[in-house]
Amino acid sequence: MEKSYMMALDQGTTSSRCILFDRKGTVCSSAQKEFTQYYPKPGWVEHDPMEIWSSQISVMMEAMTKIGVTAREIAGIGITNQRETTIIWDRKTGAPVYPAIVWQCRRTSGMIDELKKHPAFEEMIRAKTGLIPDAYFSASKIAWILRNVGDARERAERGELCFGTVDSWLIWKLTGGKVHVTDYTNASRTMLFNIHTRRWDEELLALFDIPACLMPEVRPSSSLFGSTIAELTGFPIPIAGAAGDQQSALFGQCCFGKGEMKNTYGTGCFMLMHTGDEPCISKNGLVTTLAAGTDDHPGYALEGSVFVAGAAIQWLRDELEMIRNAPETEAICRSVKDTGGVYVVPAFTGLGAPVWNQDARGTIIGLTRGTTKAELIRATVESLAYQVSDVVRAMEQDSGVKVEALKVDGGASANNFILQFQADILGAEVLRPSCTETTALGAAYLAGLAVGYWKNTDELKENWRLERSFIGSMTAETRAQLLRGWKIAERCACYAAEQWNAEK
Ligand code: ADP
Numbered sequence: 273m274e275k276s277y278m279m280a281l282d283q284g285t286t287s288s289r290c291i292l293f294d295r296k297g298t299v300c301s302s303a304q305k306e307f308t309q310y311y312p313k314p315g316w317v318e319h320d321p322m323e324i325w326s327s328q329i330s331v332m333m334e335a336m337t338k339i340g341v342t343a344r345e346i347a348g349i350g351i352t353n354q355r356e357t358t359i360i361w362d363r364k365t366g367a368p369v370y371p372a373i374v375w376q377c378r379r380t381s382g383m384i385d386e387l388k389k390h391p392a393f394e395e396m397i398r399a400k401t402g403l404i405p406d407a408y409f410s411a412s413k414i415a416w417i418l419r420n421v422g423d424a425r426e427r428a429e430r431g432e433l434c435f436g437t438v439d440s441w442l443i444w445k446l447t448g449g450k451v452h453v454t455d456y457t458n459a460s461r462t463m464l465f466n467i468h469t470r471r472w473d474e475e476l477l478a479l480f481d482i483p484a485c486l487m488p489e490v491r492p493s494s495s496l497f498g499s500t501i502a503e504l505t506g507f508p509i510p511i512a513g514a515a516g517d518q519q520s521a522l523f524g525q526c527c528f529g530k531g532e533m534k535n536t537y538g539t540g541c542f543m544l545m546h547t548g549d550e551p552c553i554s555k556n557g558l559v560t561t562l563a564a565g566t567d568d569h570p571g572y573a574l575e576g577s578v579f580v581a582g583a584a585i586q587w588l589r590d591e592l593e594m595i596r597n598a599p600e601t602e603a604i605c606r607s608v609k610d611t612g613g614v615y616v617v618p619a620f621t622g623l624g625a626p627v628w629n630q631d632a633r634g635t636i637i638g639l640t641r642g643t644t645k646a647e648l649i650r651a652t653v654e655s656l657a658y659q660v661s662d663v664v665r666a667m668e669q670d671s672g673v674k675v676e677a678l679k680v681d682g683g684a685s686a687n688n689f690i691l692q693f694q695a696d697i698l699g700a701e702v703l704r705p706s707c708t709e710t711t712a713l714g715a716a717y718l719a720g721l722a723v724g725y726w727k728n729t730d731e732l733k734e735n736w737r738l739e740r741s742f743i744g745s746m747t748a749e750t751r752a753q754l755l756r757g758w759k760i761a762e763r764c765a766c767y768a769a770e771q772w773n774a775e776k
Contacts, residue, residue, distance in 0.1 A: 275347035280712035303334035350513030350715030352520035380412035402560030409463035513719030524714030537684035556666035615761035631769035696746035
């Protein structure tokens with residue numbers, strides 16, 4: 273029977289999705305299921321690994337039955353997942369020893385603060401993993417489970433337990449417990465993986481007191497990991513791709529070479545720039561990570577994020593009740609010629625790269641008696657573009673590459689005003705593809721290359737179709753003036769926090 277489809281499993285933070293793609297990269301069927309978020313204490317976030325699994329299996333079946341496809345028609349499965357989230361389970365029974373500790377969970381921030389008191393450790397972690405030590409990554413989450421859950425430590429040391437990020441967990445379940453693996457991109461977010469030697473790092477495992485036998489085998493993102501067992505899918509399907517969500521989106525956007533970059537405009541923004549075969553160590557607080565690739569030399573990427581992006585639009589809608597829905601901001605922004613000198617810095621949880629001030633708070637400057645609601649809304653919407661521009665400039669400085677084009681995806685990339693303003697403020701072209709399901713597409717591409725569904729990356733590039741491009745039309749003078757205003761606004765957001773702290 274002809275293998276007509278590639279299946280992508282997109283296991284995100286709030287939902288499990290399944291998409292079937294054809295050779296042109298067109299979405300042929302999709303299904304999605306949300307699952308429960310657990311907040312057992314302030315700052316703690318957990319998922320039930322069994323619910324992640326059951327929701328994923330159910331959307332797989334749903335996507336297939338929707339268009340009457342059987343497993344025999346599926347050439348392979350690619351998995352993309354929420355990164356860093358940590359699961360430990362019993363190698364024999366498959367039972368998780370504890371809920372999944374989600375990347376957002378802050379329970380181990382004290383452990384990381386302790387570690388950061390020794391600058392040598394911070395330096396070592398940075399040099400080996402490319403990451404800035406944080407509770408976000410898997411290392412301290414694994415250490416927490418081994419310290420706090422019953423006899424987990426003894427069982428781990430006897431080799432009875434497996435650790436995995438969500439890709440690992442799903443592959444283990446899909447293969448009926450036969451295969452315990454992960455891919456380079458997911459490994460590079462654990463803070464235990466040396467991105468230069470591409471191995472689990474013994475010194476880091478020792479630092480967090482984690483036995484090496486807990487760790488999965490690490491393979492290229494595009495490789496034959498195993499096959500689904502027939503009891504699940506009726507017919508075995510090769511599992512041939514795996515990558516963390518952001519790296520998968522970079523691949524799905526066909527950013528394969530040095531200097532190519534994408535930005536995802538979601539609740540926050542995630543920007544990745546491919547830096548080729550050489551890791552680029554940031555001087556601006558960006559992290560270095562492994563990119564998804566087809567062989568043992570996956571290439572590197574610089575990563576930067578904006579904490580509050582689409583979330584600022586949600587704030588306009590839910591807290592200020594200034595808008596009914598996010599899409600209407602586009603017309604509102606166009607209804608005024610500019611913001612009338614108003615800047616909104618949505619530093620609700622501090623400011624990230626390149627400012628890095630965790631005490632900074634949301635700030636509005638430039639208000640006059642005549643400031644209108646539309647101007648305030650426009651200033652909030654423009655803040656997405658300013659923050660992205662800050663990160664892009666930091667990446668340019670670190671990599672020495674001038675960004676000519678930015679490929680975009682994510683919910684807020686539907687807003688033409690944002691993308692035009694982004695192109696204006698960056699002085700670069702902003703490119704929106706017709707398929708914005710780039711995260712899932714990346715996983716399908718990785719799997720498809722491994723099973724020969726697609727021959728090479730040139731074929732994938734032919735699939736990348738432009739829906740609309742935005743070309744900067746602002747004069748250099750206006751741009752410089754607006755950016756000066758933005759810098760002042762950012763400084764105010766930091767200054768106010770410093771003054772408050774000094775008063776305390
Ligand atoms: P996530 O994957 O982070 O949940 P999505 O990629 O689904 O996010 O994007 C949702 C975010 O994008 C929301 O914060 C929403 O406010 C914002 N958003 C969605 N559509 C628009 C739009 N047309 N204009 C501006 N913001 C939008």
